[in-house]
Ligand code: NGQ
């Protein structure tokens with residue numbers, strides 16, 4: 001029998017499928033795509049035999065370049081530090097980045113995402129222009145660096161080019177530190193056109209659109225933007241109390257309230273953060289079809305506040321997780337902190353699952369489903385989806401004698417990312433024993449770039 005080099009078959013002792021755990025499952029892959037899933041059969045000759053398989057997690061919100069400043073904004077300043085003082089530091093870091101710098105930094109971020117169990121990233125990309133604020137000769141030069149980093153690392157990309165026009169509510173003119181982000185609707189339309197071509201050769205790539213925040217766009221621009229593309233629509237919203245206060249002063253409504261009342265919110269939309277909501281807003285967002293994009297590590301790092309997860313989930317809300325500032329890239333820690341934030345405030349345990357439910361299992365499954373919806377991608381291991389999965393290390397002490405959801409509880413709460421063994425994208429093994437196959441090269445280049453940038 002001749003073996004098609006693009007065709008693979010895998011046999012797993014157990015696997016998490018969209019309908020739950022199955023044992024002894026064979027998954028056949030052709031050209032990167034799953035062509036069959038057969039549970040309850042013994043290994044066939046030619047199968048690669050593996051242990052526990054999980055679907056890869058979508059990382060629905062990343063600003064890859066911020067990986068380059070991770071840890072550099074943790075020193076206390078003269079006056080009270082806040083999200084807004086952090087943003088000043090971030091703007092200074094942005095000032096010097098070239099497309100080559102961006103590619104090197106993003107590639108390392110994506111390698112780390114894959115190593116921790118993410119298989120797709122939603123790159124919320126606003127660093128469009130050259131250092132002087134003028135468009136590059138090739139206006140998609142910075143997006144091309146993101147695409148190159150996705151290609152090198154192998155991660156699936158949902159590219160979310162950001163529309164940014166103003167510094168605050170009411171159409172305030174942008175500041176000097178924002179010069180590299182700015183578009184008008186015409187230039188942004190041109191950018192989208194170029195991006196369609198740029199993304200076409202990248203397997204499984206999705207193009208969405210991202211009005212940065214209600215601070216950065218006018219209502220007229222926002223209304224137009226949603227009609228300029230048919231993919232996902234992502235927006236930062238209600239992350240900081242100051243934003244809520246400014247929105248009320250401008251419109252008489254809170255940010256989430258304003259969006260739900262004035263825009264055609266549906267399953268295409270992802271509300272990133274949505275931290276500060278009233279009970280009424282929480283209910284309304286949960287039933288809108290939109291996904292809440294939660295970034296627990298970054299939200300803790302920036303002092304944002306705590307998302308009202310119990311009420312949101314009780315109302316049937318969908319969420320996904322994002323690594324946002326990439327201060328630390330770890331899928332298990334995002335899920336762990338999502339639950340721990342609630343425990344610390346409620347002074348209780350086992351909060352974000354229905355009665356009798358496993359916290360790790362519930363959060364993992366929900367984050368796969370919500371993240372996939374938000375990134376315009378198939379959710380989990382199904383026929384027709386890309387073969388994007390990871391295996392857990394069966395010999396990890398923390399996983400001893402665990403099965404089914406108990407594995408996910410111990411993966412998320414006890415072992416953390418150290419229990420990720422290998423990871424496949426489109427049926428190709430990119431991570432082996434916790435290390436990306438191109439880690440050495442990509443990490444060395446990252447060090448060179450940071451040495452240059454921090455000189
Ligand atoms: C961003 N990050 O676009 O990188 C923002 C900060 C802003 C987060 N919100 C800038 N986490 O919101 O104006």
Ligand code: ZN
Nearest residue numbers: 063124236324
């Ligand atoms: Zn963000």
